[in-house]
Amino acid sequence: MTDLTLASGATSAHRRHGSNIGQPLTRADGRLKVTGAATYAADNHPDGMLYAVVAISTIASGRVAALDVAAARAHAGVVEVMTPGNRPPLVQDPDEKVGPFDFRLDLLQNDRVRYANQPIAVVIATSLEAATEGAALLAPAYETDPPLVGLDAGPPFVPPVVGPGFPAVAAKGDIDGGLADASVRVDATYETPPQYHNAMEPHAIVAAWQGGRLSIDMPSQGMAMAQQRIAGLLGIAPEDIHIRSPFLGGGFGSKGMIAGPMMLGILAARLAGKPVKLVLRRDQMYGPVTHRAPTRQTLTVGADRDGRLTALAHHTRTQSSVFDDFVEPSSNTSHSVYASPALATSHDVVRAHIGTPGFMRAPGEASGSITLECAIDEAAYACGMDPLAFRLANYADVEPLSGKPFSSKALRECYAQGAERFGWAKRGFEPRSMRDDRGLLVGWGMGTAIFPAIMFQGQARAIIRDDGRGTVQTGAHDMGQGAWTALAQVAADSLGLDLDQTDFVSGTSDLPDAGIAGGSGHTATVGMAIHEAGAAVIAELAALATSHEASPLFGASNAGVVARAGRLHRRDDESRSESYAEILRRAGRTQIEAMGTGAPDEAAEAYSLHAHGAVFAEVKVDPDLGQIRATRLVGAFAAGRIINPRLVDSQLYGGMIWGVSFALHEQAIVDRRTGRIMNADLAEYHVPVNADIPSLDCIQVPEHDPHVNPLGIKGVGEIGITGSAGAVANAVWHATGVRPRRFPIAVETLIG
Numbered sequence: 001m002t003d004l005t006l007a008s009g010a011t012s013a014h015r016r017h018g019s020n021i022g023q024p025l026t027r028a029d030g031r032l033k034v035t036g037a038a039t040y041a042a043d044n045h046p047d048g049m050l051y052a053v054v055a056i057s058t059i060a061s062g063r064v065a066a067l068d069v070a071a072a073r074a075h076a077g078v079v080e081v082m083t084p085g086n087r088p089p090l091v092q093d094p095d096e097k098v099g100p101f102d103f104r105l106d107l108l109q110n111d112r113v114r115y116a117n118q119p120i121a122v123v124i125a126t127s128l129e130a131a132t133e134g135a136a137l138l139a140p141a142y143e144t145d146p147p148l149v150g151l152d153a154g155p156p157f158v159p160p161v162v163g164p165g166f167p168a169v170a171a172k173g174d175i176d177g178g179l180a181d182a183s184v185r186v187d188a189t190y191e192t193p194p195q196y197h198n199a200m201e202p203h204a205i206v207a208a209w210q211g212g213r214l215s216i217d218m219p220s221q222g223m224a225m226a227q228q229r230i231a232g233l234l235g236i237a238p239e240d241i242h243i244r245s246p247f248l249g250g251g252f253g254s255k256g257m258i259a260g261p262m263m264l265g266i267l268a269a270r271l272a273g274k275p276v277k278l279v280l281r282r283d284q285m286y287g288p289v290t291h292r293a294p295t296r297q298t299l300t301v302g303a304d305r306d307g308r309l310t311a312l313a314h315h316t317r318t319q320s321s322v323f324d325d326f327v328e329p330s331s332n333t334s335h336s337v338y339a340s341p342a343l344a345t346s347h348d349v350v351r352a353h354i355g356t357p358g359f360m361r362a363p364g365e366a367s368g369s370i371t372l373e374c375a376i377d378e379a380a381y382a383c384g385m386d387p388l389a390f391r392l393a394n395y396a397d398v399e400p401l402s403g404k405p406f407s408s409k410a411l412r413e414c415y416a417q418g419a420e421r422f423g424w425a426k427r428g429f430e431p432r433s434m435r436d437d438r439g440l441l442v443g444w445g446m447g448t449a450i451f452p453a454i455m456f457q458g459q460a461r462a463i464i465r466d467d468g469r470g471t472v473q474t475g476a477h478d479m480g481q482g483a484w485t486a487l488a489q490v491a492a493d494s495l496g497l498d499l500d501q502t503d504f505v506s507g508t509s510d511l512p513d514a515g516i517a518g519g520s521g522h523t524a525t526v527g528m529a530i531h532e533a534g535a536a537v538i539a540e541l542a543a544l545a546t547s548h549e550a551s552p553l554f555g556a557s558n559a560g561v562v563a564r565a566g567r568l569h570r571r572d573d574e575s576r577s578e579s580y581a582e583i584l585r586r587a588g589r590t591q592i593e594a595m596g597t598g599a600p601d602e603a604a605e606a607y608s609l610h611a612h613g614a615v616f617a618e619v620k621v622d623p624d625l626g627q628i629r630a631t632r633l634v635g636a637f638a639a640g641r642i643i644n645p646r647l648v649d650s651q652l653y654g655g656m657i658w659g660v661s662f663a664l665h666e667q668a669i670v671d672r673r674t675g676r677i678m679n680a681d682l683a684e685y686h687v688p689v690n691a692d693i694p695s696l697d698c699i700q701v702p703e704h705d706p707h708v709n710p711l712g713i714k715g716v717g718e719i720g721i722t723g724s725a726g727a728v729a730n731a732v733w734h735a736t737g738v739r740p741r742r743f744p745i746a747v748e749t750l751i752g
Helices: 030-034 069-074 128-137 175-180 223-234 260-272 330-335 365-382 387-393 411-422 483-495 522-546 580-587 602-606 645-664 724-736 747-751
Strands: 005-007 050-056 062-066 078-082 119-125 141-144 170-172 184-192 204-210 213-217 241-244 276-279 295-303 309-321 343-352 441-452 458-465 470-473 502-505 561-564 567-570 577-579 591-598 610-621 628-638 695-700
Touching: 050 128, 050 260, 069 078, 069 128, 078 128, 078 260, 119 128, 119 260, 175 295, 175 309, 184 365, 204 260, 213 223, 223 241, 223 260, 260 276, 295 330, 295 365, 309 330, 309 365, 330 343, 330 365, 365 387, 365 441, 365 645, 365 724, 387 411, 387 441, 411 441, 411 610, 411 628, 411 695, 441 724, 458 483, 458 522, 458 580, 470 483, 470 522, 483 502, 483 522, 522 561, 522 567, 522 580, 522 591, 567 580, 577 580, 610 724, 628 645, 628 724, 645 695, 645 724
Parallel strands: 050 276, 213 241, 309 343, 470 502, 628 695
Antiparallel strands: 005 502, 050 119, 062 141, 078 119, 170 343, 184 295, 204 213, 204 276, 295 309, 441 610, 458 470, 458 591, 561 567, 567 577, 610 628
C-alpha cells in the first residue's frame, strides 16, 4: 500500500523560506509513478481475493430471456454467478435519484436491457481467466426490441434543466428585430459526435467486507459523494465505508459519481463473502460509465455593417437515455463570450437506447464552443473582417446574458499575446491563399477560450506539532492534474512552513471531505479550505504567544504577527520572533489543529466568474487527398492566480490536445440497426497519438482577481479544450475554403 502521507521534501529545494505558491515545482508524486510504486486501485490484492467479470449485453433494447448459469458455475474456478435472481438486496431502488448529481444505475434489478454494453450478470472466480471464461459460457439469449438510435430517434422535448441544473432556455433582447437590422446573417447547423471516456486507467474496484464494514479501493473524483451513494443503496452508515483513492489514471468526469459496475463489485464481494476485484475491459467503458452525448447545434448570427453583432441565437439538440436525464448544455456557452443586444439559447433532447451521458471534460463548453467559434468565424468573413478584429469588435465588457461585470477578464491581453507569438498579422485573409514549400495548403484559425470559475464545498484540517512540523489533511483527489503538489504548496504557505516541514495527507474517505475534483474547481475549493485551516491554526498559535509574558511576542496582538519559516515574527519588529515548537512546548501542548472550509463566496455572486483565453492554430492540408495535420498551436490563457506554473502548462497542453482530438479524431460510431458501438476500443476509437500532436506553445497571461475567492484561483483543467477545437476547425476552412459542419472533420468533407 502506498503511503498516503506526502512529505514534500523532494520538491522543497526549489523554494525555501518564502512563498511556495507560484513556484514551478515538479510533481511530488512523480517518482512514485515513474518507478511503479504508486498504487492504483487494481494494484491491490487482499488475502483471499476473488476476481469478478461483468457480462454485458450485446443488444441495445429488449430483455435477457435466458442465461446458462449452470454452464458458467460448472466451469473450473468459478465460485458464483450474480444475476437478478440472487443479487444481494438493496435498500434504495437503483432507478431512484436521491441527490442532484446521482445517476440511475443498472444493478441487475431486472432482465430489461436499455443500452448495449449494459451489465447483465457478474461471474466471480478464483482467477481472472476463469471469470472471463465463465462469463462467455453464460451465452445469453435475448428478446429484442427495435432500438432508438440517433438524434432523430423520437420526438424531442424541452427538458426542465440542462447540465447540472441550468435552465434549458434563456434569452434577452429582440432576436427577430436584431436579425432584421443585420446587414450580414449567418445560419449554420453543426453536428458533434458521441465521445466516450478513455482514461488510461479503466474503472476498477477492490471491495472487501469485514462484518458490516466495507473497505474499497477505487478511483474516485468524489469519495464523499460515492460514500453517501453507496451507503444509501446498502442501508449502512457512511462512516462504515472506507474508500482509498490515492491515485487516478485519469477521470475527466466519469469517476465523479459511483458507476454501476463499481457497485456491482461491492455486491459481488457481499455475495461471495470474500474480497473481490472487478476491472472493466476497455470495450466495457462504452456504456455504463457516462459519455459526451452527440449534438446538433443551429446558430444564427446577425451583424451590422461595422461587424457588430445584432443578434445571436444558439439551439442544441442532444440525446439522453431512455431511463435517465443528463442534457449536454452546449448552447449555454453563448451566454458569456460575445456582446450582443439580442441573445437566445435553447435546448431540446431526444431519448435513445444509450447509456446515460454525463460529465466529460468541459461538459457543454467543449461541444458548444467549437460551434460558436465556427459561426463567429463565418460571420467575420461575411463582414470582410479579420477573425481577431471581429472578435475584438464584439468584446464583452460585461457578461452578455446576465449583465454582470466580470470578476476579472484579461482576454484582450490573451488575444494580443497569442496573436503576437503566433504571427497572426501575416495571415492571408482569403481561404486557400497560403501554401508551404511542399505545396500543402496552410490554414490559420483562432478561437476564444472560456470556462467558468467554479467552487464547491470542501474541508481541510491543519495541524502544527511541538516538533515544529505541520500537517494538512484533506480527502482530495489527484487524477493526474498534480493536486498532491499544488495543494501541498498551498498547505505549506498557509502554515508558514517550508515544504519539507509540511506533510500533506490525502486520498482516503476518512479525511475531511474535499468535495469533488471536477468543474476545474478542485484547487480553488480545497486550496481555500487549506488556507482557512492554516490561518486558524496560526491564529491560535499567535494567541498562545502574544498572551504569555515569557514570549518575545507578548503584547503583539494589536501590532500582529506574521508566520514564516516555522516562526512567528512581530510585524512592527521582526527581530522579535519565536518558533512554533517553543510556543507549543511552553504552553504544554503537543499540537494544535483547526478545520477550514472552502465554499463559494456569496459576494462573488455579483460577478461573472470565468477564466479566459485565445487559441491560434495552424493546419496543413493535402490539396489532393484532403489529409489534415495540425502543425502548430499557440494558446494564451488568463486564469487568476497560478499555484504552480509547471502544472498549469501541463493542464493547458492536455486541453489543447483534446481540442485537436475533438476537431480531427474522436468519435464513437453507432450501428443504427443494432444500437451497438462499432469502435469500442482504442484501435478504432481514434484519439491523437504523439505523431498527431503539433508544436504546442502556452502563454500564461498574468491576472489578478480580487473577487473570485480570497486566493484568486481559477481553474485550468478544462479551458484548454474550449477555443482549441474551434481554432483547428477554422484553420481547416482557411486552408481549404470548405466550412466544416460535422466533427471530427473527415477527408470526404474536404474532397467530396
